Amino acid sequence: MITPLLNEDEIDFKGLERLVDHVVEGGVHGIFILGTTGESTSLPYPLRHRLVEETCNLVKKRIPILVGITDTAVSESLKLAQTAQYSGASALVAAPPYYFSLGQPELIEYYEYLADRLPLPLFLYNMPSHTKINIEPETVKKLSKHENIIGLKDSSGNTAYFNKLLFHMKDDPDFSLFVGPEEIMAETVLLGGHGGVNGGANMFPELYVELYNAAVAGDIEKVRELHNLVLNISAGLYSLGQFGSSYLKGLKCALSLMGICNDYMSSPLHKFKKEEKNRLALNLKEIQKKIQKNKTLKQHKPH
Amino acid sequence: MITPLLNEDEIDFKGLERLVDHVVEGGVHGIFILGTTGESTSLPYPLRHRLVEETCNLVKKRIPILVGITDTAVSESLKLAQTAQYSGASALVAAPPYYFSLGQPELIEYYEYLADRLPLPLFLYNMPSHTKINIEPETVKKLSKHENIIGLKDSSGNTAYFNKLLFHMKDDPDFSLFVGPEEIMAETVLLGGHGGVNGGANMFPELYVELYNAAVAGDIEKVRELHNLVLNISAGLYSLGQFGSSYLKGLKCALSLMGICNDYMSSPLHKFKKEEKNRLALNLKEIQKKIQKNKTLKQHKPH
C-alpha cells in the first residue's frame, strides 16, 4: 500500500480511509504498509508509527496487516514492531539494513538478532537494487529455521532466483514466498509461488485478486487475459518518468486522478508535473475502459 | 549447445557428433552454438570457424542452426557470420560488445552497423551480467524495425523485464523472444514467450521439448511436473562450485559422465576436480531416475 500524504509531515487521513476501504472491499487478502511503495524510508518516524495505528484502526481486523520495519537502526525497527503489535497488526517485514554493505554471515546474524526480539512473526524482504545485497537461497534456508521468520517477499524481479527459492524451500510449505513486481505475479503463482505483494492493487484490487485466483486454479486462459491487463498498467502508468522512481510516481498520480488520495510524494521523490500527469490521465482512462470491458472482472465487481 | 573440447585448441569431434545426434534426436527445434554456454569468447578464432562448419555438416539441415558471433571486434563478428552463411546456418546471435561500457544510443548504432553487413538474420542477445549493459525495451523496439534483426534471447533472468519486452513487441508477433535460464522457460512460454535456449537440453533434450510443448498447450499440470524436474537439475547439477561458472562446469561434467563428450573447459574456466565430480555423479543418477520414472517422458523416449 502507498502512504497517502498531505505534505512532508502529515498523513492524508481521508485519503487513507478511502484507500483502505477501496482495497479491502476489492478483496485483497492482506495489506502491507511501510514498504518501498509506502515510501517508508522517506517518512519521519512519528508519522510511521501513526500510520500503523491508523491503518489498523481503519482495517478493523477485516484482513491481516503486515508492517514494514526495514531500517538501518535495529532499535528503530524494534520500536516500530512494538507499535505494530499493540495496534493489532499480524506480521512484520524487514529488508536488510541498507547503508553498510554486509556479507551473508553478517546478514544472518542481523536477522537472527532482530527476530529474537520481535513480538510478531517476520517476513524477509529481498530488494537487492535498493539494499545492495541479495538474500541468497542458502541464507533463506538457514533463517527459515528461526521460529519467528515465516516467509519472504522477493522484489528482485529475478524469477530464476525465485524459482530456486521455491525449490529450496519445497519441504517447508508453511514458509511463504511472495513476489513484489506485479509483472511476474501470475507466472510465479502458476508454478508454486504463494502470492504477490503488488503496487497495482492500490488502484485495481479486484484485478490482482482475480489474477491470483486464476493462477492458483491453473486457469491459464484467464491468467493470460488478466496478466495482459497488468502489463498494460505497467506500460501505461509506471514508465512515464526518467528515473527508477517512475513506478511510484505513476502509481500515486493515478490514485489521485481516481479521487482516492493526494499524490504528494515525500522527499527525495517528487510527484509528476503537469505534463506527465496529463499523459498519465489519458493512459489511465484507456486502462479503465479495458478493465471494465473484461467480463470476468465485471461479474466480480458490482459496485 | 556446449562446445566439446579435447584441450585449449582442439574440438572433441567424436563428442560433437554424439552430442549433435543426441539433441537432434531428442527433438530440439534448433541449435545455438557459440553462445555463453558454448564458451565462445574463450575459444581461439580458427576453432570457432571450424566448429561452425563441422556442426553444420553434422546437423545436415535437420534443424536450424543459430551461430553466436558476439565479439568486441565487429570485423571478427562479420567474418564468423560469413562462415556461418556458407556453412548453411540459419541465423546469427550477438550480445553487445562487452569491453567498453556503452550507452543505449551507442548500442543502437553498433547493432545497426552490424546488421547492415550481415548475410543472415540476427537475434539480439541480452546478457547484462556479462556485458555490463541491458538492452532496454525501447532499444529493442527500435532495432526490431531493422529487416535483419528478427528476435532476442534474454539471459538476464529478470522476467519482469522479459514480460515488458513481450508487451512492447506484442504488435510484432514475428519478432521472436526467447529466454536463456531454463528455470524460467516454462512460465515465460505459458505467458507468451516464444521458447527457451536452455543449457540443460544438452543433457535431456526430450524433457525441455516436452516442457515447452506443455507450456504452449497451457497444460499446467504437466508444466508443473516437468518444471520441477528442471529445478532438480538446476539445484543438483549447476550449484556445486563456488563461482558464477558452476552452471557451465556442472553441465560439461554431467555430459562427460553420460558418455557424450569430454569435459575439458577452456581457460579461464576449469573443469571440476574429483570431489565435485563425485558429488555431481550421485546427483546425476538420482535425476536420471526421476526422469525415467516420469510417464510422459517415457512415452516420448523409446531409445
Next chain:
Amino acid sequence: MITPLLNEDEIDFKGLERLVDHVVEGGVHGIFILGTTGESTSLPYPLRHRLVEETCNLVKKRIPILVGITDTAVSESLKLAQTAQYSGASALVAAPPYYFSLGQPELIEYYEYLADRLPLPLFLYNMPSHTKINIEPETVKKLSKHENIIGLKDSSGNTAYFNKLLFHMKDDPDFSLFVGPEEIMAETVLLGGHGGVNGGANMFPELYVELYNAAVAGDIEKVRELHNLVLNISAGLYSLGQFGSSYLKGLKCALSLMGICNDYMSSPLHKFKKEEKNRLALNLKEIQKKIQKNKTLKQHKPH
C-alpha cells in the same frame, strides 16, 4: 569520530569524554560526528541527538564540530540539524539519501530542498559505495552556488574524480574539498585538497595533523615518512576481517585496546571476536612503536 557505545541503546559517556579530549589535545582542526565511521545510520534517533549535545558540551567550542545528518527521511535530517544548531555545532554534513536510486536532477532537488531549510551551513558527502550514487562534478558545481552549501567530503577513494572536483571548483576557493580515506589524504592535500576527515585520527590525532601540515607545506620528505605510517595503520588495523566493515571494526577494537573507549558496535556490525582482537593487539603494538620512534612526532607529543 567513532561513536563510543555501551550497547545498542547507550552511549559510553566516559569513553566519549576521553576520546574527545584525546583528539582535541592531539590537535585536530575539527570533529565530524555521526558519519559512516560514527555508525550514524545504525544508531537509534534519541541517541543521535544525545550524542550531538554531549559532544558539543565536551568540546566546549575549542574546535568546530560538524554533525552528520544523512538520512533517507529529510524530516529527520532537519530535526537533527536543529539539535546541532542549538548545541553549538558549526556545520552539517549530508550524504545522498541511500534507499531509492536517484538521478542527478533528483539529487540536486533534494539537496536544494534540504539546504533551504538548514540553520547551519552544509557539506555534501560523496559516498557512492554506500549510497549507490556519485555526486557528479557538474552537480557539485551547481549546488556550490547555494549559499548554505560550503563544501564536500569525498569518500569514494577515487582520486581521479577528486582531482576533477578540485579543478572544477578552482575559481571558488572557499568551497572546501576534503577526502575521507586516510590512504589518500597526503597526496590530495599536496595537490590542492583542503584536508582529510580520517578515521585513524581517532587513535593518533598528532600523526594525521602532522601529515596534513607537511602536505600543506609541500615538505615531501616528511610527507613520505608519515604517509608510510598511515599505510602501516591501514594494513595492520583495518584489514583483519572478511567484509567491508573491517576498517570500522579494527578502529573500534584498537581504541578499546588503547583504553580510550568501549568497542561495542551497533547492529548490523559486530565487534571483533577474540582471535582477531589478539592479532590486532600485536599489530597495534608494533605500529605504536614505529610512531614513537618517529622524531617529528615525538617532539610534538610530550604526553
Next chain:
Amino acid sequence: MITPLLNEDEIDFKGLERLVDHVVEGGVHGIFILGTTGESTSLPYPLRHRLVEETCNLVKKRIPILVGITDTAVSESLKLAQTAQYSGASALVAAPPYYFSLGQPELIEYYEYLADRLPLPLFLYNMPSHTKINIEPETVKKLSKHENIIGLKDSSGNTAYFNKLLFHMKDDPDFSLFVGPEEIMAETVLLGGHGGVNGGANMFPELYVELYNAAVAGDIEKVRELHNLVLNISAGLYSLGQFGSSYLKGLKCALSLMGICNDYMSSPLHKFKKEEKNRLALNLKEIQKKIQKNKTLKQHKPH
C-alpha cells in the same frame, strides 16, 4: 598509445609513423600499444598483429615497447605474445579475461597458466570498470612470485587501492606499479608509484615526462604547476561527450586536429561529430597556449 586507423580494417600507417616519432622524441620512457586507449579489443586480429610489427619497426629499439595481449581467449593472447616477441617488443600487458565473471582463485589460475607460456615478461592490468573484477592486493602479491610477472598497471582510479598495493609490495621494489589515469599520476609518483601510462602523452609527451620527473624529484612546486595543466587537458578534452568513451573520442579528435593522425574510431565507438569537434578545437588551442607559456616546458622543447 592510441591506434591510428583509416577505417574498420586498416591502420593509418603514416599517422602511426608521425605518432611514434612524436612521442619518442617527446621523451617518453616506453610505449604501451593495444591497451584500452589503443582500442585493442575492437580491432580485427590480423590488424593487431600488424600493429605490433609496424610499431616495433618504427620505434627501432629507441625505447621499450609493451604490448597488450588482453583477450577472453587465452590462445589468442599467446599468439599475440609470439608476434610481440619476434618483433622485438620488451614486455606484455594483460587485463583479466572480461566476459565471464571470475573469482580471485580463478584469476590466479588464469594468470599463472598464461605467464607459464609467455615468451616475454608480463604486467598485470587492473581495469575493473571494464573487466568486472578488481585484482585484489593479495592476488597481486601471490602473482608477483611468478618469475614472468613483473608489474601492474592500475586503471581503477582508486588511489586508496593503489597505495595499498604500493605498501603490500614495498619489499619487492623490482615489481613495477604504474597508474593509468593521468589525473593521478603526479601524486602517486610523489608517494612511491613507479610511473604513469597516460593517454595524454600521445598529444603532449614532454608535459607528462616533465611532470613525472618533477614528481620523482619531489619538486612539489613544479608538480603543482604541471599537474594543473594535466587537469586542464582532462577537463577540456576528455569530457565533451555523454558516455564513458568521451576520453578516448576526445584524445583521437585532438590528435587529428594536431595533424598527427586520423580520428577514425573502431566500432562500437565513433569519432566526434562536427559540433563536438569544434568545441574541442577551441579548448585545444587554449591548452596549447597554456603549455607554450610554461617556462619549464619551453626550455625542454626546442623544436
